[in-house]
Amino acid sequence: MSVTEIEDAVVSNLGLLRKDWADTTINVSEDRLKTLCTELREKIFVIPAHFASNKGLGKSAENAIKKYQEFLLFSAVEVRNEEDVREYNNKLKNKAINKAVLITGSDNPSNRDEAQHSIEGFGKMFTWIKLSTLSFEGLRQVFIDPEHRCINWLSLQKIGVQFDPNETTYNYISGIAFEGISHMTKMNMRFSPNLNCIVGGRGTGKSTIVDAINYGVCNEHDLSKCRLLEKTLTKDAKISTYFNFGSNKPYVIKASRKGKQIVTDVEDNNGSVENPPEFKIDFYGQKEIFNLIDEDDNIANQTMSPLVKMIDDKVSADMYSYSDEIDSAILNMQKYSDEFKSNRKKIKEFPTIKAEIEKADTILKKFKASGIEESRKDFENIDNKIKNVEKSFASELNAVTVAVASFEEQNRGLDNQMEALDISVENAIELEVIEKLKSINQSLIEILNHKKESVETLKREYEISTTYEKREEIHRKYLNALDEVKNTGGEDINAIQDQLQKNKKRYDDLMSLQNEQGNIEKKIEESIDNFIDKRIELSKKRQAVIDNLKLENISIKVIPLGHLARWKANLQKEFGKEGTFDNDFQNLADKVLSKDNSWEQYRAFLKFMLITDSGNIEKFLNCSTDTRFAKLWTDKYNNDTLSSMIKVLPEDKLQIKIIDENGEIDINEGSPGQKSAAILAFILNSGENPLIIDQPEDDLDNSLIYSLVVKSIRKMKSKRQIIIVTHNPNIPVLGDAEGIIVLERNNQGKVTFRKGKKAGCIEEKLIREGICEIMEGGEDAFRKRERKYQYN
Known part of the structure; x- marks a missing residue:
């Protein structure tokens, strides 16, 4: 209604003359007020102003307030402070007033007295409201669904008065523009964060658009993976996707077709970007x-559980440290295993x-x-004595x-x-000194040469002494004794004795290794414990991530190491026996x-x-198996590849339950x-x-679309951007979508925006009509919305 309509149809019809409007002593007929409110129910909002002030409705007796409820409901109630809110809540608790939206307006309060009006107070307090068009219907939707459409001043005091709901801190796609899609007109779409x-009827290009977004942000390049785009993108097709990192860092990704591939160029406000960031989206x-x-058990199509991967993607930065620690623990297990097996192989030499x-x-x-033995020792003693003297001569x-050479x-x-x-004459002294030094050196050379001759003489005398003769005699005696024992197998006594010493040392080393095996086995057990601890930490982290979602x-619930089906399938794959020995692998x-x-087993x-030390899987299982199955394990053992099987890790299993009244x-x-x-x-x-x-x-x-899906959408849409292609009106209507795009085909059969x-x-008529015309059960969705969120 216009201001004039309100003045003429409401105020004047109540019997209030214009000259009396400021006179608070003038009363109106209660019956006339009731009649007018009933007649104009769909055209007006009734909002008690400054509810708990001295002249506010909240100060009236509860029975007096209840009388209004007989013929009208308040769309909203104006509150200025927490005292006003308490007053409203008391009246609501006592059923004196209906549940309504609490809003805050400045009412031009004076800096000296909130009850007085002044120009300096204009806009001091306010309420944020969200609507797509400033209209009666838009405001009605605010009052129906204030949870996402209304933030009053009192709430701003808690979250910060500088809060601006139009500022977006998370990443979002602000729009997409494309041309050259064969069945669609040239289109430029803008998306809400x-x-x-x-929405649209069958064949109106809805799926094409989301596929274009997926390819437009470089999520995929190979067109053969998307038959829809492969068939409809012309060779001159262009897709421009606008991606924002928060409100202040926009990019545009320009994509075009090159054969079977999509090629892209990225620009920011400064022009082309050589090394652009990754434009991450989650696309389904x-x-x-x-x-x-269905794919959760399928290791052929999914290297890890897709459900678990969704959790890990949420904290991908943390996953690196967990992965590194687990990998390090596996390397430790293998290191000690290699040491244990190497020692065991050496210890097998004991009998030999x-x-x-x-x-x-x-x-x-x-x-x-x-x-x-005595002859050999006598010979060695005198031979060593002679060798020592000869060494001294040398x-x-x-x-x-x-x-002398020096x-x-x-x-x-x-x-x-x-x-x-x-x-x-000038160099005479220097020449004399040098001559004397030469003379000294020459004297020393002569002395040394004399020493040399003396040592050589002494050496020749020693070589013809009785000591040499005695050595020859002892050596002959030793050789004679050796000839006597040639048939004992000890022809080379020195080699035998040398080998004996080596074997004794080897024996001692092997004894040390055997004693050390117990310590290494303990280290293996500790490394296994450490690995499992690290692995369970990862499971607990995943559970913490889920708990923080507050679903x-x-x-x-995360079941640590609980995905038996995937572990079994991965074991079969490792052995190259996919689909065979199912019972034996399942028993394992x-x-x-x-x-x-x-996790003791x-x-x-x-x-x-x-x-x-055998790879005997039957011994481990303590039961018999298919002999061919048992051979798989012994073959792995014989090839020394069995220990590498520890890398086949059991995955976590997600136990998901739906909770309802039953x-x-x-x-x-x-x-x-x-x-x-x-x-x-x-x-x-x-x-x-x-x-x-x-x-x-x-x-x-369909019975779960609201309880599970819409509730989640309403909870998350202020934290992440959601773009959904849907035929179900409950999603845009009950989800209170900020951006609804309705598609249709024009007279030429090309997809375009419905009615431009x-x-x-x-709240917009064209959008409501589009939902009701195109989407099955559209009207019902609007009625359900008002039943769910009815405040007025």
């Missing part, structure tokens, strides 16, 4: 959400070494009995030779110095990954693979629609990147 819904095409459950020692001992005993002669070198140097000096109507998985959360299995339903026991609804709720709550989903309702249980309207919200 919050919830966007793309048709059926992908439902397939997440012991036999060789005993054989050598037998031979040496025969040698000793023949007297050869040392002395070498020292003399070196000294003095001769010095004299050559002195000669060079003399040649450099002129024979003159409603859905329970998700059931035994190793028991459900007692102690898994520890024992790791130890078996790390230190088994209790809990395990997702694996639910219908396909229930499964999809639960997973979609999880997806909505488990990320920060822009989320794009194509027609999720195709697999959803690019985007809007549910």
Whole structure:
């Protein structure tokens, strides 16, 4: 209604003449007021101003306030402070007033007295409201759904008065422009940072648009993976995707077709960007959400559980440290295992070494009995004595030779110095000194040469002494004794004795290794414990991530190392036996990954693979198996590759339950629609990147769309951008989408915006009509919304 209509149709009809409007002593007929409020119910909002002030409605008796409730409901109530809020809550508790939206307006309070009006107070207090068009219907939607559309001044005091809901801190796609898609007109779309819904009849290009976004942000380059775009993108097609890192860092990704590939160029406000950042989005095409459950066991298509991966992606930075610690723990296990196996291989030499020692001992005993030992020792003693004396002669002669060479070198140097000096009176002293130094050196050379001759004479005398003769005699005696024992097997006594010493040392070393094996085995057990501890820490981190999501109507529990199906399949793949020996591998998985959360059997299995001396899996299982299955393990052992199997890690299992008034339903026991609804709720709550989903309702249980999906959308749309292609009106309507894009085909059969309207919200007539015309059950969705969020 216009101001004039309000004055004429309301105020004047109440019997208030214009001259009396400022007179607070003038009363109006209660019956007339009641009649007018009933007649204008759909055209007016009734908002009690300054509710708890002296003349405010809140100060009236409760019975007086209740009388209004007989013929009108308040759309909102103006409150100025916490006292006003308490007054309103008391009246609401006593059912004197209906539940309404609390708003705050300045009412031009004076700096001296809040009850007085003044120009300086204009705009001092205010309420943020969100609507797409400033209209009666837009404001009605604010009052229907204030949770996401209204922030009053009192709330701003708590979150900060500088808070601006128009500022976006998370990443979002602000728009996409494209041309050259064969079945679509040239289009330029803009998206809200919050919830966007793309709606339209069958064949109106909805899926094409989200696929274009996926390729436009470089999420995918290979067109052969998207038949829709491959068929519809012309060779001259262009896609420009506008990606914002918060409100202040915009980029545009320009994509074009090159054969079977999409090539891109990135620009920011300064022009082309050589090394652009990664434009991360979470994209789910048709059926992908439902397939997440079916693919959870499929190791061929998913290297890790896709459900677990969604959790890890939420804290990808933390995952690096967990991964590094787990990898380090695995390397430690393998290092100690390699050491243990190497020692065990060496220890197997014990019997051979012991036999060789005993054989050598037998031979040496025969040698000793023949007297050869004493002869050998006598010969060695005198031979060593002679060698020591000869060594002394050699040392002395070498020292003399070196000294003579040194003095001769010095004299050559002195000669060079003399040649450099002129024979003159000035150089006479220097020449004399050099001559004397040469003379001294020459004297020393002569003395040393004399020493050399004396040492050589002494050496010749020693070589013809009786000591040499005695050595020859003892040597002959030793050779004779050796001839006598040639048939004992000890022809080379020295080699036998040398080998005996080596074997004894080897025996001692092996004994040390054998004693050390116990310590290494303990280190292996400790390294296994450390690995499992690190692995369980990762599971606890994942659970903490889930707990922080504060999910409603859905329970998700991480079962550490609990994904038996994936572990079994990965073991089969490692052995190259996919799909075979299913029962044996299943029995192994059931035994190793028991459900007692102690992981003792898994520890024992790791130890078996790390230190088994046979690879006998039947011994570990304590039961018989298919002989061919058992051979797989012994072959791995014989190839020394069994310990590498510890890298086949059991994954966590997510236990997902849907919670309703009837209790809990395990997702694996639910219908396909229930499964999809639960997973979609999880997806909505488990990320920060822009989320794009194509027609999720195709697999959803309609009864859960509100309780699981819409509630999650409403909770998350202020924390991450959501773009959904949907046929279900409950998603844009109950989700209160900030951007609804309605598509249709024009007279030429090309996809375009319905009636030229690019985007809007549910308060806009063209948008409401589009939802009601195109989406099945559209009107019902609006009625359901007002039942869910009715305040007025």
